Amino acid sequence: MIEGNVWKFGRDIDTDLIIAGRYCNISDPDELAKHVFEDFDPTFAGRFVPGDVVVADANFGCGSSREVAPLCLKAAGVAAVVAPFFARIFYRNAINIGLPIFELPDAARYFEQGQGIRIDPDKGTVVNLSDGTSLQAVAFPQFMQKIIGAGGLLQYAGERLRGLENDR
């Protein structure tokens, strides 16, 4: 169960806002986390409480393919990102590295900054703890559940690779 407070964002939040290009030669997740959303709000990293949840409007994560975007969110302690839909590479990357994301139609309409939120990752239910509204996120396709079930794409690949070797 994921439970925390909401950090609210608008639409088209791009990967440059999540982590600026000038930091993309950093690979240490903790170092990256210090600069999360820096160009959006330089005080964000200092104020964000690990375990809290990002709720955004449509097209979250648009722009570059930088995997450091979901990585630095994860490292900063973002427990989940909820949005009506995600830019596709961000969506892939988040699944592949294990950052919980939830597609919830009109997500931004149901939450205000600082409200409480609870998410049941298995059922996909999203509850606004401040006003009691209960919502249902879009279910993941089966194939992705397999990746998530394996613990991420790398683990899944390891299983495949051993499977392939057995085939030979």
Place this chain on the structure above:
Amino acid sequence: MAMTMTEKILAAHAGLSGVHPGQIINAKVDLVLANELSAVVAIEEFGKIRGAEKVFDPRKVVIVPDHFTPNKDIQSAQVAKKVREFALAQQTLYFEVGRTGIEHVLLPEQGLVRPGMLVIGGDSHTCTYGGVGAFATGVGSTDVAVAWALGEVWLKVPPTIRLEFRGKKRPWVSGKDLILYAVARLGVDGATYSALEFTGEGIADLSVAERLTMANMAIEAGAKNGIFAVDAKTESYVRDATDLSYTVYESDPEAEYAQTVVFDMADIEPQVAFPHLPSNSKPVAEAGDLSIDQVVIGSCTNGRIEDLRVAAALLKGKKVHPRVRCIVIPGTQKVYLRALQEGLLETFIQADCVVSTPTCGPCLGGHMGILAEGERCVSTTNRNFVGRMGHVQSEVYLAGPAVAAASALSGQISGPEEL
């Protein structure tokens, strides 16, 4: 089963006779690209895959150090070193400084991407290769690592949106203007998860370079890939680059499209996209009086020889406005040499431009032309997000090479007609 080009390429690589939008497939990849930034993360991830020691096929793995090269600082040098060592140890295709260039200019030029191929790359602008009729899409580093190990990628078959350009282009309009115009119509999320298929008389007229420019920015509308039919121009472009074989796929006339958007070329003037989204474009004639500090001509969008020729033709015998810094960056060593042989470099230098070695450089705010607070830049690159080229309070205006060169001369955002 009637299919689009995109569907046919995906089906062929998944070993299926047909696929439909929404279907999830495991497809064989013909080429896996990474730049130094995505490679360095992918190398870490590759190391975590149990049982993975060698890449699946070193001739299908290409690594191009281009973002912060020649190394801009110690950190970048460390990254480049790690990537180089991996490439040498794995014997992948690798382009060192002096032989390298911006990945998406380099790969088509080297004949490494060809019609009908399935290419993935750890860079969002991998979609560029749809310009030569390949299916190409950007992925993250974990996907790259897994593709290195397995030679496969999981993909969701995208629905295809057809963009039809009717009529002939107006003077000074280039592929860049068409794509800026289309992205503005579609919005930055108008094509999310979809394939964009570019068709119509207006497209047949374009050079392969312009098609690559347009496919490059498919991602700016959120698309998974952009793709163009293969014609005589494509074939002669590919034949000039390589003798390697390729397969031509055509969309069936009865193929199903999620949507068809028709553009009348008569409506499309030279464009400029205002900060801070690529979809904020308007005709340059409506830009108003906006003085500028810098111009960048280059990048994977417009760093080809054709782009430099357009810019040089306007700059020849003139001087860049005294207040403006004009930075010209040929996309690859080959483009650089061609520009030298054709006398373009001399034109640029005599016009007071600075000419850089091939690099992504300022495009992503890396180096070689970072903007200070309050500065304004007209750039032939593809993104104008907040802080993309430097300070968060700097501004990037996206345009084609003609508008960029004209603006460099006048010192404000202006079209080539105004000269």
